Amino acid sequence: MTDNKKISTKEVEHIADLARIELTSEETEKYANELSDVLGYIDQLAEVNTKEVEPVSQVTGIMNALRDDVAEDCDEDSKDKIIDNFPQGKDGYIKVKQVM
Numbered sequence: 001m002t003d004n005k006k007i008s009t010k011e012v013e014h015i016a017d018l019a020r021i022e023l024t025s026e027e028t029e030k031y032a033n034e035l036s037d038v039l040g041y042i043d044q045l046a047e048v049n050t051k052e053v054e055p056v057s058q059v060t061g062i063m064n065a066l067r068d069d070v071a072e073d074c075d076e077d078s079k080d081k082i083i084d085n086f087p088q089g090k091d092g093y094i095k096v097k098q099v100m
Helices: 009-018 025-046 076-084
Strands: none
Touching: 009 025
């Protein structure tokens, strides 16, 4: 627990009231201490010198595995079978509901 509280029990009660969460007095005290610890840790992070560190948008190096959206040809028989499986088709195309 922290000696230097940053969040009071009154503030926790106010937050709980806004979130419509019922807390016991023990829970209120517990969350006041835990939230104060979190804010203390954030204060520690704010002290770190990051002037020479380049900003990054992600750290895993994983890239999107996307393929080009390219229409592929198929034979007329396959195309007709696909169109026949849809409720509506017109002039060799599948008719679908409007997407908005």
